[in-house]
Amino acid sequence: MKRLFLRLLTGSALFCILLSCSEEQDFDQFDDLSITPTVASSVFYLESDEETINAVPAGPFYYQTVNFDAFNEEYVAERLLEGTMIYEIENTTSKRLQIGIEFLDEGGNVIDVELFSIEPNLPETFTREVAYGPTGKSLNILTATDGLRISGNNQSDTNSVSNASEPKVILRSAAEFLFRLK
């Protein structure tokens, strides 16, 4: 009986093996898989009306340092391939303004600065895209950034009033980063 079992089992296995075949497979190809998503997110938004700007002496009307470790998180920093910071500014006030964004490292040192000199009553939205990576600034700026210092300076008087219905200055910013997940 044991012999019969073995014969049947062997016969079945041989039957399947002889019948089956497979094209050559190369599982090492998995190493070549490239996964590089683009992640987009808004970063910072600042809005101020003209009244607030007029309420303080000419010069800085906004000055704020915020901790910002989104870029230098280990997971992000290790996988970042390139990125673009997008800035948009609208100014319908009667003021000539200077807006600054300073990138600070862990020690509070300034490692990069973006300065925007904005004319009064801008007819359209001002846009600037700053590239980081192979075709732009060093990626190390982003991966070392631990904080942002945002400042708004009034380089005009504190009396004039715009003719616009709701005069204000708006700073928008967003990031689009390319990562390598695999």
Next chain:
Amino acid sequence: MKRIRLFLYISLLGVVSVCAQNKQLLYDFVEIPQSLMVNPGVKTSEKWHTGVPFISGLAFQAGTSGVTVNDLFANDGIDFTTKVRERVLDAMTHRDDFSTTSQIEGFNVGFRGKNRPDDYYSFGIYGETDIIVYWPRDLAILAFEGNGGANIGRNFDLGDVSLRGEMINVFQFGVNRKVSNTLTVGARAKLYSSVFQFQSIGNSGSFRTTQGQDNIYVSTITADMQLQTAGVKEIFDILDDDSRSAREELPLLFAKRVLFGGNLGLGFDAGFSYNLNPQTTITASILDVGFIYQSKDLQNYTLRGSASTEGITVFLPEDINNVNNDLWQDLVDDIEESLPFEENSESYISLRPVKAYGSIRYDFGEGGNGFDDCYCSIYRDGGSNRDFYPNSVGGQLYMIKRPRGIQAALTGFYQRRFGRVLSLKGTYTVDKYSLTNIGLGLNLQAGPINFYVLADNLLSYRNVANSHYASLQFGFNIISWNGN
């Protein structure tokens, strides 16, 4: 690392497979005692049978409704990332799945009632592993392409996440009764002893990045998702703890759980066979109507809520006095509060995947001498039709309840009997996995020794790696008729 390896192993199991649990070759193959397991109301003719322990019934099924191993790993010189993009991301939908099922019978015994020869009792134990993972299309695209670039404005459906898996041991006892010469009915009670179970079903939600109301982008996520696990945590604890020997502890843990040491459940099967006329028979069965109450070794995860962000926002003059430096962390905290990722250990009930079969069969042909002297029936006044008709042809319908709805398969079959010694069954099955599934079953009866082998999707054997579906069942039994 062990955990990652285990995850990859399970994922690989999924990738190389997609299966249904369809046993169209075994169904209504009355010469094989295990056909009682797919229809407890099948016609039985033996006096008793016993399966050879652990080799009486082994079944392995695997399939994929989407990409095959060959699609990705053929040595064809095409860039692998391009193949993944074109054959997986662009081609597969959230209804495509990877799944695998295996069953191993510990033992299977049947005997006819001494005082009630119309009743045939059967009992036994079998282990079953069943895993199904639906392709999380939108999340895969999100991981591959991100939410930026061309995907601004795209809605990523978090409900694409759907998976379920379990390993159980089943203790079963069934009764098969010949009610009349035309009707046979049967039922089987089951006690489930679960080794592990996990499920993430009924999820909903979305993630979307669009043009912001204030800032450049607004990212919005709404989620109602959960992953329930039972019996998994202790396994991972053993694997993760370098001071413990997985090789020694896991078999002990599994052994304890298969013998009622895990979570328990109840279920039943039922079925019938009915002769419309001497040559035409209809059958039907419903299997695994049951549940398991998961109350031990639980670890569940939930992600419920909604959050929306446009980054750090400062409005002057409202925020002029806010000199908080942690605006970014506050933003992160707000999102986590609105969309909490939480753990709990609440008990839950997992339902077994209910299966149903139906068939119609027409018997024909002359039996000849090979059937005249067979010892094939205990019934002196009219054995099974098949004892006299060597040919059968018919159709079968199979349905299974899956997380995304009912999957169905339609089978046409032809069966030929050569006396009691040899019986062959050929099938052609159409389902979501394959339109070219041709199967062949062989049952060999050498005296009391019974051997069967059933193989599906034979055309795929030309290139197994390119197969969407594969299944193999075989086993040994000892069968007795009357005094034999």
